[in-house]
Amino acid sequence: MNTEKMTSTADPPARCEELPGIPRRPDIAGPDIVRHKLVSNSLDELDTLNHYCFGGCRDMSRQFRILTVNDGSEGEESLFLAAQLMGTDSMVVHYDPSPLVVERVRRRAEQYGLLGRIRFTSGSLVELLASLRSKSQLLAVRQGEKEEKAIEYGPFDYVRCCGAFDRAENPHDLFELTTRFLKEDGVLGVSCFARYGREPYRQMQALAKLLDDRRGRTGDTIALLKEFMVFAPTSNWTRMAFDQLSPEIRRMKDEAFFTEFLREDGFAPSIVQLYDLLDARLMDIACFARETRFMYQPWFAQNDRKLADVLKDLAPRDIQAVSEIAWGNIERHLFWASRGEARTADPGDPDNIPFFNHFSNMKRSWSTLLRTIPEDGVLTIEISIGEDCFSLTHAWNAVLRRFIELLDGYKTLGEIALVIREETRGEMGIDEILRTITLFMHGAALEDILLLRHKNTPLLPFTASHLRAA
DSSP, X not given: OOOTTSSOOSOOOOOOTTSSOOXXXXXXXXXXXXXXXXXXXXXXXXXXXXXXXSTTOOOTTSSOEEEEEESSOOOHHHHHHHHHTTTSSOEEEEEOSOHHHHHHHHHHHHHTTOGGGEEEEOSOHHHHHHHHTSSSOEEEEOOTTSOOXXXXXXXXXXXEEEBTTTTOSSHHHHHHHHHTTEXXXXXXXXXXXXXXXXHHHHHHHHHHHHXXXXXXXXXXXXXXXXXXXXXXXXXXXHHHHHGGGHHHHHHSOHHHHIIIIISOOSOOOOHHHHHHHHHTTTOEEEEEOTTTGGGGSOGGGTTOHHHHHHHTTSOHHHHHHHHHHHHOOOOEEEEEEXXXXXXXXXXXXXXXXXXXXXXXXOHHHHHHHHHHSOTTOEEEEEEEETTEEEEEEEEOOHHHHHHHHHOOSSSOHHHHHHHHHHHTTTSSOHHHHHHHHHHHHHHHHTTTSEEEEETTSOOOHHHHHHHHHO
16 A cells, blocks of 8 residues: 555645634633534534444443544534533544644644543554554643643544545545544544536636646636636536625635635545445445435436336435436535444334434424424425425324424433323324334434434433533
8 A cells, every 4th residue: 555645744724714614712612612613514413423323322422432534624523523522531533644733723622622522643644553553552642732641542433534535645545544443333434525516626726727827826816716706607617606606705815715616636536436445445335414415316306207217226326326417516425434234223213212413403493393383284394405495295293293392302212102102092002103203203314303312322411411402
């Protein structure tokens, strides 16, 4: 394996303030940061990870080890993961090849009161792996200006690749290396560019190269490109992709514009190429993140009977490949991968506890629905993908209404069903009530509205605080 060019020690330009990130407010500490920042994506939501990849059975408050593999990022993912681990003995190890970038992230962690749950390391990823496999399994970590402190770590339950593939010169080697940090039942969380949705970016990069080569003035070129994205012909791919953002694009600082649009892609596979990469390492996609989950499904064919009939006979991964091409605008693949079969929490298990995913911000919305939907009406969930809109409908009845009312994050499905049976004086059996709830849960899970954990799995203190506040 060629590891010579696997990671760069050059410091990338710092991301500008208008790009998404945790607000730099020194008065916000610990879990409170999430109330002032939307999570970058659902790969960083630990309750969601537990639901889809550990069957809701993993106690993440006890010795749960996370490694984030970065390449010049501001550390939002690491900080957000660490915030969710406050009040536990679990840990995030933040890796970046650049010591200067690591120091920037460390200062942000200190600002938010998260140093207790996050450690930092830089340099060669190969050397980090070697230290992991050493006899002592100890990593020297610098805590500000204090003496270096050795902490035990790894192998890891969760390895999160935070944009490390975006500019990688040897993405296949990097992928191989990151999987070596995993426990046998560990999960890999991947965010990488996608082939077809990145086409507008590639065209912009090609245009920038032409202008730079001819004129040799990069600053002027960026100014020209900002105007081009606004005034290019309406048939231009880049203008079509970003037309609605044109005011924000024109206000972008040059550094932010360069980072967002002009840094060349290192790794932008199609879903077919991703599966080839995973197959070679005996891994499989456990689940796509909710941000793009619907775009790997053939919703576009719902009004075309012939095409729908053809697609239903294809293997799931082939359906995903067709869907990626059909939509054409998936800019990033966001998914979890594992070596074994994915363990999604079972909505038919009476020992599982349902709870609202607080990131979906649905608790208040459901309270409104309970007041407005007729007793035997229809619940409609709208899904928007670009300019296309689809609807999921579910028959609404007294059982589901009571199910929502009884949700508190602590009652099991079996306990909820028992209450409903007693209140209906046995008109419905436990099995029938559970079947009704299970069908509803399958639909609600599509958007991560409801999650499950096993009754023997304690809540993270972070999650418990949000349940109390709901």
